[in-house]
Structures are given as structure tokens and as C-alpha cells.
Amino acid sequence: MxxxxxxxxxxxxxxxxxxxxxxxxxxxxxxxxxxxxxxxxxxxxxxxxxxxxxxxxxxxxxxxxxxxxxxxxxxxxxxxxxxxxxxxxxxxxxxxxxxxxxxxxxxxxxxxxxxxxxxxxxxxxxxxxxxxxxxxxxxxxxxxxxxxxxxxxxxxxxxxxxxxxxxxxxxxxxxxxxxxxxxxxxxxxxxxxxxxxxxxxxxxxxxxxxxxxxxxxxxxxxxxxxxxxxxxxxxxxxxxxxxQIFPDTSVEVVVQDPRIKVSPKMTAADVLDIMEDEGHETAQIVDSYGKWHGMALLWLLKRAAKQNEKVTKGAKKDRRLYIEDGTLRDAAEMLADQDLPIPVIDENGLFRGVVTHAGVARLTISRLTRYRGKEGK
Amino acid sequence: MLNQEPFLQLFLKYITRYWPRILELTWQHLFISLIALSITLVICIPLGIYLTKNEKLSPYVIGAANIFQTIPSLALLGFLIFIFGIGNDNAIAALFLYAMLPVLQNTYTGIKSVPRHLVQAARGMGMTEYQILVKVQLPIAMPIILAGIRVATVWIIGTATLASAIGGGGLGRLIFSGLASIRNEVVLAGALPATILALTADQGIKWLQNYLDPKNRAIRLAQKAEIDELQKTAAQRGRE
CATH class of the missing domain: 3.40.50.300 (P-loop containing nucleotide triphosphate hydrolases)
Incomplete structure (x- = not known):
């Protein structure tokens, strides 16, 4: 003390x-x-x-x-x-x-x-x-x-x-x-x-x-x-x-909780139901230890559901950023490529949240309004 | 030249005949130089350290050392006869005054060049002022201080040949008597050992500088790490 x-x-x-x-x-x-x-x-x-x-x-x-x-x-x-x-x-x-x-x-x-x-x-x-x-x-x-x-x-x-x-x-x-x-x-x-x-x-x-x-x-x-x-x-x-916000700033500043988070034990059909209820195209698959198992996509999930598969069969794992080295520039490039949320994980494979178009936009808007506010003074 | 014999032959003849004398004078030369160097180090390194703590004095003291250094060495020797009389004492005093500057200046500069934040970190970790000096400032300044010592050593050994001009010993005896009697072989018999002494001392200190160089320390540490690793695996095998 x-x-x-x-x-x-x-x-x-x-x-x-x-x-x-x-x-x-x-x-x-x-x-x-x-x-x-x-x-x-x-x-x-x-x-x-x-x-x-x-x-x-x-x-x-x-x-x-x-x-x-x-x-x-x-x-x-x-x-x-x-x-x-x-x-x-x-x-x-x-x-x-x-x-x-x-x-x-x-x-x-x-x-x-x-x-x-x-x-x-x-x-x-x-x-x-x-x-x-x-x-x-x-x-x-x-x-x-x-x-x-x-x-x-x-x-x-x-x-x-x-x-x-x-x-x-x-x-x-x-x-x-x-x-x-x-x-x-x-x-x-x-x-x-x-x-x-x-x-x-x-x-x-x-x-x-x-x-x-x-x-x-x-x-x-x-x-x-x-x-x-x-x-x-x-x-x-x-x-x-x-x-402090530059293209090289860590994605951490815009990471947010995903709309839908599901367990890898669930079946593709159950997750499909949830997603259609919510009207959302993606879901993050996270186990009880916090480990990330992929992002379920609507069109992949539909196919997996027909074959009575687990949710992980309808998921992609290649679209992701690491919280340690992912920058806003990386996120922006990925979002420009495909307008889907980007899962963010850490080097231990733990799920940290997602980066979305809306999140990045919010950051940019708040930045612009603050600057305008300052000029007005 | 009156002598028609080839120079090399004369020289070899001289050294085979007088080698005990040459050896004795070499020893004297080394002795005078070492005493002068020791006095220089014992006085100038602490003085240099003291000046870093009392900066106001430093221009005066270093200025004075600078003046001694610019006086021609022979003139300085002659001047000191008034104080020390004739003989080795006078020579040693003159060599000391002459060699002060590089040691003093390099100790001062070396310690001043230690980055302030290192001293601050050392103090912040709880080192006493003496520990900061011995564990941080002196080791980091050592390459610069050694460079000064190296210059001073070579100067002292070279200039010690002048000691015989004021009645001192050393290889200067041969050089001066050779010059007086126009016998080059005698001059060489004095100059050659003096040169060898100076070069050996120079190389010796150079080796020390090298040894202390961080790059070489890194290599030694890496070897130590390797040995550690080998011992560990050996011990593990022993257990199995």
C-alpha cells in the first residue's frame, strides 16, 4: 500500500x-x-x-x-x-x-x-x-x-x-x-x-x-x-x-460480442433454427472452455442439416483475426472482401469476439463527430 | 663511415658481445616505464572519477594536463632537473606528467559517456554511489579508459628513452651513446628492444580491450550456455 x-x-x-x-x-x-x-x-x-x-x-x-x-x-x-x-x-x-x-x-x-x-x-x-x-x-x-x-x-x-x-x-x-x-x-x-x-x-x-x-x-x-x-x-x-486510432491500431478497439454464440455439440439443424429466428447469417461456435470452433454460415449449415451433421460441419475456420496482431487495416480489408463478421481469437485459440462492419463504422463516425465538435469550439 | 664492415654484421657482433648489458638496460627501461605507468594510473583514474563529480574543476585540471602534454618531452625533462635533480626520479616524474592527459581525459569522458538513465536505474534499484561507480560506470567506461591507458603506455615506453639524457637508465643510454659515437649498430641495439617493448605492451592492452568487448563476451556466454546444456543432457542420461 x-x-x-x-x-x-x-x-x-x-x-x-x-x-x-x-x-x-x-x-x-x-x-x-x-x-x-x-x-x-x-x-x-x-x-x-x-x-x-x-x-x-x-x-x-x-x-x-x-x-x-x-x-x-x-x-x-x-x-x-x-x-x-x-x-x-x-x-x-x-x-x-x-x-x-x-x-x-x-x-x-x-x-x-x-x-x-x-x-x-x-x-x-x-x-x-x-x-x-x-x-x-x-x-x-x-x-x-x-x-x-x-x-x-x-x-x-x-x-x-x-x-x-x-x-x-x-x-x-x-x-x-x-x-x-x-x-x-x-x-x-x-x-x-x-x-x-x-x-x-x-x-x-x-x-x-x-x-x-x-x-x-x-x-x-x-x-x-x-x-x-x-x-x-x-x-x-x-x-x-x-x-491513438490508426490503421495499425489493434482490432481490440472494435471487438464486440457476437449476436449468436452456440456450442459445438449442437446439431446443424438446431443452430439453423436459431439463426433463422434471429434473421442472422452467421453464428460463432464456442465451447464451454471458451475455445473457438469456427463460424457457422447459413448456406453451409443448410447442407449440413440435410445430412444430420453437427454444427461444426457447417462452419468455416479460415476467416479469423488474432487479437495479438490483427490491425484495423486487416479488418477493413477482410470486410471489404466479404461483408460478414470477422471472428477474433487469441493465440491460445480462445474466442474474443467479432469485428463487424457496423462496429468499424461506429468508430469512424464517433471519430468524425468528435473532430467536428472540436473545430466548432 | 670509417668502418667498412656491413652494418648487419656489425650489429650482430655488437649484440652477441654486449647482450647482458642490453638485457640489463631493457630491464631498467621496463622498470622506469612500469613505475611511471603505475603512478599515472593510480593518480589519474581516481582524479578522472573525481572530476566527473566536480565538473567545475574539470576544465582546469584537464587543461593543465594538456599543457604538460604539449611541452616537448626533452624540454620537460630539463625543466624538472630543478625540482628532482638528475636521475630516474626526474625521468619518472616527467613521464607521469607527460602521460597524464590520455588516462585522465579518457577516464573522465568514459564515465561521462555512461547513459544517465543507466545510472538512474542503478540508483533506483538501491545501489550506493560506490556500487554505481564500481558495478555500472567503470565497467561500461572500461573500453574508453583502456584506450587511454594504451596510448599512455606506448608514449611512456617511447619517451623513457630520453631518461638517459638526464642521467637516468634505460635503453636510451645505448641510443644516446650510439648517436654520440656515430655507431648506428649501437643506436639500433637500443631502439630495437624499446620498439619491441612498446609493441608488446600495445598488443597486450589491445588483447585486453578485445577480451572485454561485448561481442566477445556474448560469444563466451553462448559457449557457457552450450556447456550447461551438454552437462544437463549428460546428467539426464546418467539418471536414465
């Missing part, structure tokens, strides 16, 4: 980088600090591990006033990830991850075990990656190792200063999802700084929107989107979200 009590950072020239900040970040929560540049988000983060000292108020980590702890000791108990993949270039992946455990004087065998455990947690084969140097890794891999390094000594609190800011959109999204997966296992209190509203909305339990050293609004992503406290919040969410 991290607690800010009336915290200010005043520089010698009188500028208030952070101004009477009150904030509570619960245990196991991802709190995202966001705002325009110069809003004090990074300063706020750095005050937690005393890379910056607050000039007024108190900050408590796990109930302890941080000014009462030796800064070196404090930092060894707080994970820290920064944007510029600050892996030590002269150290191997394993040595980099082992940095803090080594500082804490762990035994060699314990360190080695921990390093392998973390690499496996991130889906990296220890035998393959342990001895790599940072220069032999991709940007995404480097930042993954950066995150693992912060988790190495199992700190309660992890600070992340725009950790994925330097990555391309696809790698960034992949790492965000991995972070969420990882968080399910490690359950750390994470303070995350970003200027990317999409990132904040995707990963935050709590968004802290700041401006000029003050908090404008604190709340869950839904709260901020549905009840923005003022025009600044509304503009900040809107503008940023729209600026």
Missing part, C-alpha cells in the same frame, strides 16, 4: 511540481498516473523511492514513513522500471535480473532459481535467454526483462515510469497484456506513469489524472469515461483516445 498525505514538491525557485497531493493506492492495485507533460506524474512516482524528495507532507509505503528509512534500503524493497530499457549492457540477462537479489546478499543458488522462475513466468526459455546480452534482444524482450528485474527480489511495490513508451504499438499492447497476466500471479502494488490514455484505460484499476501538480480526478477507467469530473478530464480522455 502506498499513501500520499498532503504531499508537495516545491523547487527552490518556488515552482510547485506537485501540489498538496492526497492519494491512497491499495495493495495489489495498478494505479496509473496520467496527464499532460509537466503535470507532476513522474515527480510523484520518483518521490516514492526518494529519487526526488518531497518537501511537504508524508508518503507512506506499507505503513512506514519513507523519510524514516535509509533511501538505499528503501529502493531495494521497491521495484523500479523506466522507459529507456535501462538494462546494464555489460551484464547478461540473468545478471541483470539478479541485480537487486545480489545487492540484498541472496545465496547464489537461490538467485539462480529465482531468475529461472521469473524467465519462465514471462514465457522466456531460461536455457535460451539466461546468457544473452541486452544487445541481443528485441525492444519488447528488453522491456520484459526490465519488468522481471523489478520483480526479482519480490518487492511489495513496483514503480513503472512509462515502461512501454518506447515500443511500437503492437509490442506495447502485447506487453500490457502480459503485465496484466503477470499481475494475476504476483499481485503487486503498481504505480504506473504514462501519457497514453489507451494504455491507462487498458491496464489501470485506478486512474489518477493530473494537471499542474494537482489531481483532477481519481477513479476506475469506467468512472472516468462515464463521469468525467470536468471538461479537462473529458477532453483529455477524448483527445488522447482518438489520436
Amino acid at each position: 502506498v499513501l500520499f498525505e498532503d504531499v508537495s514538491k516545491v523547487y527552490e525557485d518556488g515552482t510547485r511540481a506537485v501540489d498538496h497531493l492526497n492519494l491512497e493506492i491499495a495493495k495489489g492495485e495498478i494505479a496509473v498516473l496520467i496527464g499532460p507533460s509537466g503535470c507532476g506524474k513522474t515527480t510523484t512516482l520518483k518521490m516514492v523511492n526518494r529519487l526526488e524528495n518531497c518537501t511537504e507532507g508524508t508518503i507512506k509505503v506499507e505503513g512506514k514513513d519513507i523519510t524514516k528509512v535509509n533511501p538505499v534500503k528503501l529502493r531495494r524493497n521497491i521495484g523500479y522500471v523506466i522507459q529507456e530499457t535501462a538494462l546494464m549492457p555489460h551484464l547478461s540477462v540473468a545478471e541483470n535480473i539478479a541485480t537487486v537479489p545480489k545487492l540484498l546478499g541472496w545465496k547464489k543458488s537461490k538467485i539462480q532459481k529465482r531468475v529461472d522462475e521469473l524467465l519462465e513466468l514471462a514465457g522466456l526459455d531460461p536455457a535460451k535467454y539466461r546468457y544473452r546480452l541486452p544487445d541481443q534482444l528485441s525492444g519488447g524482450q528488453k522491456q520484459r526483462i526490465g519488468v522481471l528485474r523489478a520483480l526479482a527480489a519480490d518487492p511489495d511495490v513496483v514503480l513503472m515510469d512509462e515502461p512501454f513508451g518506447a515500443l511500437d504499438p503492437i509490442a506495447r499492447e502485447k506487453l500490457q497484456n502480459e503485465l496484466l497476466q503477470l499481475q494475476k500471479t504476483v499481485k503487486k502494488t503498481i504505480i504506473f506513469v504514462t501519457h497514453d490514455m489507451d494504455e491507462a484505460l487498458r491496464i489501470a484499476d485506478k486512474i489518477v489524472l493530473m494537471r499542474r501538480g494537482r489531481i483532477e480526478q481519481v477513479g476506475s477507467p469506467e468512472e472516468l469515461q462515464q463521469n468525467p469530473a470536468n471538461d479537462f478530464v473529458r477532453d483529455f480522455i477524448g483527445e488522447d483516445r482518438l489520436s
